[in-house]
Amino acid sequence: MSEDVRMYPNIVTPNNPVIFSDEVCTGCNECVEVCMMDLLMPNPVKGKPPVVLYPDECWYGGCCVKACSLWQEGAITLNHPLNQRVRWKRKATGEHFRLGMPYPPPPNTRPPAGGWNAKA
Amino acid sequence: MHYEELIREHAPVWPYPVNYGKEIEVSCDVLILGGGIAGCWAAIGAARKGVKVALVEKSATIRSGAGGTGVDHWHAAVTNPACKIDPLEFSKVTIENYGGWRCGISQHITSRESYDCLLELEKMGMKIRDSEDEFKGAEFRDEATKLMFAYDYTARYCVRVWGDGVKPSLYNECLRLGVKIYDRVMVTGLLNRGGIVGAPIAGAMGVNVRTGEFYIFKAKASVLSMFMPQRQFIFSTELKGLATTHRPSTSSGDGHAMAWRAGAEFAQVEQSGRGGGLPYGYPQYGVGNAANTWYACTMVDANGKEIPWVDRDGSILKTVSERYRPAPGQKYFLDMGMEYDYRGPMLSPDWRERVRTGEFTLPIYADLTSMPDHERRVIFGMMVAQEGRTLIPIYRTYTRAGFDPEKDLLQSYDGGWGGLGPPQWRTYSGGTSSGGGLVVDWDLKTSLDGLYAAGGQIFANGDHAYAASTGRYAGRKAASYASGADEPSSDRRQIDTEKTRVYAPLYRESGMDWKELNAGICKILQDYCGELKNEELISIGLKWLDELEAGEAATARARNPHELFRVLEVFNIITVGRMMFEASRARKASNTRLGFIRTDYPEVDPPEWQKWVTIKLDDGNVKVGELPLDYYGDMEKNYEAHCGI
Secondary structure, three states: OOOOOOOOOOOOOOOOOEOOOOOOOOOOOHHHHOOOOOEEEEEOOOOOEEEEEEEEHOOOOOOHHHHHOOOOHHOOOOOOHHHHHHHEEEEEOOOEOOOOOOOOOOOOOOOOOOOOOOOO | OOOHHHHHHHOHHHHOOOOOOOEEEEEEEEEOOOOHHHHHHHHHHHHOOOOEEEOOOOOOOOOOOOOOOOOOOOOOOOOOOOOOOOHHHHHHHHHHHHOOOOOOOHHHHHHHHHHHHHHHHHHHHOOOOOOOOOOOOOOEOOOOOOOOOOOOOOOOEEEEEHHHHHHHHHHHHHHHHHEEEEEEEEEEEEEEEHHHHOOOOOEEEEOOOOOOEEEEEEEEEEOOOOOOOOOOOOOOHHHHHHHHOOOOOOOOOHHHHHHHHOOEEOOOOOOEEEOEEEEOOOOOOOOOOOOOOOOOOEEEEOOOOOOOEEEOOOOOOOOOOHHHHOOOOOOOOOOOOOHHHHHHOEEEEOOOHHHHHHOOOOOOEEOOOOHHHHHHHHHEEOOOOOOOOOOOHHHHHHHOOOOOOEEEEOOOOOOOOOOOOOOOOOOOOOOOOOOEOOOOOHHHHHHHHOEHHHHHEEOOOOOOHHHHHHHHHHHHHHHHHHHHHOOOOHHHHHHHHHHHHHHHHHHHHOOOOOOHHHHHHHHHHHHHHHOOOOOOHHHHHHHHHHHHHHHHHHHOOOOOOOHHHHHHHHHHHHHHHHHHHHHHHOOOEEEEEOEEEEEOOOOOHHHOOEEEEEEEEOOOEEEEEEEOOOOOOOHHHHHHOOOOO
């Protein structure tokens, strides 16, 4: 808890559609260049992850993630808003799961048909 | 005191160099306005003719637009070797399926050229065949061509494609052909020759959304290729961000608004439909359902009891395979078959009532686990992965969180992606692709010389394959026109007037922001241009729209180039709102197909109103006109005479 208490306006909803990893992201800004809504801004500090300036304008297309050369290493992750996280049930066990739950089942690592970058 | 005053001097500076008002002039033969699917194809079609092409895009062409994040179904591919339907027959039955309310020009161009576009995409690097034989032996796969089909596996008119990378492919092809691309420039207005509304088009003007620079594009011919308005009725970023729109929210009707101001003629603008509850919905194509990308998934209730699939006569289908086949005595079914003749298999339509009576227990789930291997994998693995907004948002996000289509039942949130919502929550047009737009002739030329239209800019057009086919066609027609046209002359007064309009929000210290303004306009359309309409409601609605435009909108402010383009979008939303009221006033009859109810004209579908109602600006007044539904005439003859191949 900080002694330095300030006044802030409310954070807009959804809070944050795109999560960057400080460790993996190189600040190359490829995601900034591809974003449909132009909601990401280059970080004033070179080499740092972009600033999510307009989180409320995200269309959740995922182009920013796909444009990143380190997306599978976790540099950038799409983050559905809490009211958008779908749920499913495991047929054999009857367990219920949802996107973003604290103790998720192990990931399903199967790539899509034709791979992540299908080409002719 | 507003909080902003306290923090202003501490706010980070804008990351891009700002040059409001600085003019950049560009000259070309063919100017493409909007770099989505239709725009890229138009640029390619024109550039192949050897003319100088410039393309202007508000976002980033490499991924922008309604098709920017992918495509899974390639529709109307009737000329593929595995399909036995003749293109003319396909055009006719498709129009018939819409009760005649479809533009025969864009329809037949697409029936003729859709598959050619797909073959060209393959050459550009897009995967369209199962060349690795992952789906060898599947019912939907043609062994000779390795093409894979959706919906009717007998008729084979709709190809499943690996379209996640469609935009990068088109973008690279544009660059290869020497198209000059201007990204992050919002086109704000068209240039008429001599600055006179209704005069031929001589180019366009725009503003850079990062730097604020002003662009003047002079062109012999222009192709308008922006999408249909998305933010007319529903707007709230609080619920799930701007993802409240089915297509990208940057589709704010800019093309519609600027063409209207320039004097072009529109049709079908009075059409609107129930909104699908998008603001409360779950991710598109990421909820278990049985339609579209998920066609024809097995659905079960909480106890694992299956909801039956039936054919058009209500007969229960016993196998999964039958869900992809025409009914006994039916030649083929259409993917959006509404008329009995073309209606395909469906989930038993009374299943919701049977939930109420307790026969099925909520929640309902999409059960991919019980689908045959190929069908499961093609739905969740190909269609979900290649369709727009699915590769990262759905396939990657869900699998990373542990979802496994072989083991898991995905909960269904009804009605596709979340139910219908209240009746006043509507969408421009009836749904996603076919709605009000520019009237075109067989050259895809609008009512203004020098201005062509493609994709969602054309009235009553179709989806992705339609955007591609009409784009390619409009591009080559515009190039032919440009080859014989003289140098365009723009009017300085028109440019100065536009500059004043465009930059005005920057001069205001206080005023409403674009989001509140957008929401306010939506409320006017909800309240006065909603499900039920009458003369009185339309008059009051127009009054409030005028009042809002002169009031809050005239004081709307922007603090940087990003806010500026958002405010300018909202100005266009007001213009489109006015067009919707005017078109609704002009149709003095209720109409089933257009979802149009006039309580002061309660007779439904009177024969004398089975026609397109057109509107345009003429000398400052709205001029109403009409066209026969089949104004396009003999489709095959006209196509052959005009196609230019």
